[in-house]
Amino acid sequence: MSADEGIPLQAFSALLYSDNVATVCRALNMYQVAASYTRLSGGNPLEPLGGEVRQVARAVLSRPPVAGDAELRAAFDHLSALNVLTSLAEAEDAELIAGVLEGTEDADVRATALLAAAAVPADPGARLVGVLDAMVQDETLDERDRARAHAVREKLTAP
Structure with a gap:
């Protein structure tokens, strides 16, 4: 990595490890945007920090979601962390994702x-599959959420 390549990664890393939750969320969102451009540009310039981004996302999800305020909607931190896991999830993230699904009342977070x-x-693990099964059968959930849970369960358990 040249010095010119290192500067943007250092700047991104500073955002990622900020003490300000809004700044951390911006960094998570920046990573996800860069990852989505991979198909068009041929690569994610932030990919060398993917492991760190995943760890920060996991740390965010291990805490209760932030309350909303004038700048951020409630659970914005969980939305940012989950969004980045759509690109970076690994098998051991299944437990954490299951916990979020069990505990959230927020439709966007769900x-x-x-x-x-x-x-x-x-292997998604028994807990995540069980949570998805419960969601499929939960008549208090919107039909769309139940259908999504069913589709995800089918994808994860297909032979």
């Missing part, structure tokens, strides 16, 4: 957590 669950690349 929808994004389902996308992250669908991105789990290997």
